[in-house]
Amino acid sequence: MKLNGKVAVVTGAGQGMGRAIAQLFAQEGATVVAVDLKLENAQQTVAGTNGLARKANVADSAEVKAVFDEIDATLGRVDVLVNNAGIGGLDKFADISDSAWARVIGVNLNGAFYCAREAVRSMKKHGVRGVVINFASSAVASGDGPVHYCAAKAGLMGLTRGMARELAPEGIRVNTIVPGPTNTPMMAGVPPAWAESIIKGVPLGRMGEPEDIARTALFLASDDACYITGQNIACNGGCVFF
Ligand SMILES: NC(=O)c1ccc[n+]([C@@H]2O[C@H](COP(=O)([O-])OP(=O)(O)OC[C@H]3O[C@@H](n4cnc5c(N)ncnc54)[C@H](O)[C@@H]3O)[C@@H](O)[C@H]2O)c1
Secondary structure, three states, rough: OOOOEEEEEEEOOOOHHHHHHHHHHHHHHOEEEEEEEHHHHHHHHOOOOEEEEOOOOOHHHHHHHHHHHHHHOOOOOEEEEEEEOOOOOOOOOOHHOHHHHHHHHHHHHHHHHHHHHHHHHHHHHHOOEEEEOOOOOOOHHHOOOOOOHHHHHHHHHHHHHHHHHHHHHHEEEEEEEEEEEEHHHHHHHOOOOHHHHHHHHOOOOOOOHHHHHHHHHHHHHHHHHHOOOEEEEEOOOOOOOO
């Protein structure tokens, strides 16, 4: 068991990659806090484990703080944060409204910052040499995605690097997982012709499965990755190279 006794917070854990990560981490001994906008889905994710499900919008710093305050009071520490929650969009660049821009940046980038800030405050308070994993996208390299999404995901890579350098002396590791096209409800929402063209561009010849990403997250969260920080770890069938 690679995460025995660890407390792991996984955002966007109600479905897709977040659910697969939360369930694999629980199998590996972690107490998982599954955070999602949809409480019922998060509850299904942790069913049969000792984990907790909490409803929060990661784009709302007060809601995020309330979840981490509760974790501090009940579980006493955070060892791992997986900043997986994210949203896409289909807007063409010139049609992106102020509110659509703010929503996509708000969930993907601000949300990751709010969660990471609370997690790191907790790690520092309890002297935990913890792990933060941010979620970008191969769209950062290919540009094949809505522009607000590409911008937010590129921002996450900068967040990772700045955090990694500053927090390394305290033993806190921060990395970015860069998924390629992966078989989740988000991907199911992409128009079929576009999805087909994306999958055709994957040298390994298939979409990723959420479990492929979960195993990558487990590696980064575990001591197997104890000398890895500040990196982009792509799990994408070779569709772009980082
Ligand atoms: N699926 C892909 O092909 C793909 C490719 C590259 C990157 N990604 C990224 O990987 C991550 C996971 O993607 P997925 O495909 O599993 O997504 P998904 O849409 O299937 O699931 C996302 C989950 O996040 C939750 N969520 C959304 N907004 C939230 C918010 N504001 N607060 C809390 N929870 C929220 C949703 O309710 C949902 O349960 C995302 O960051 C996504 O951008 C996905």
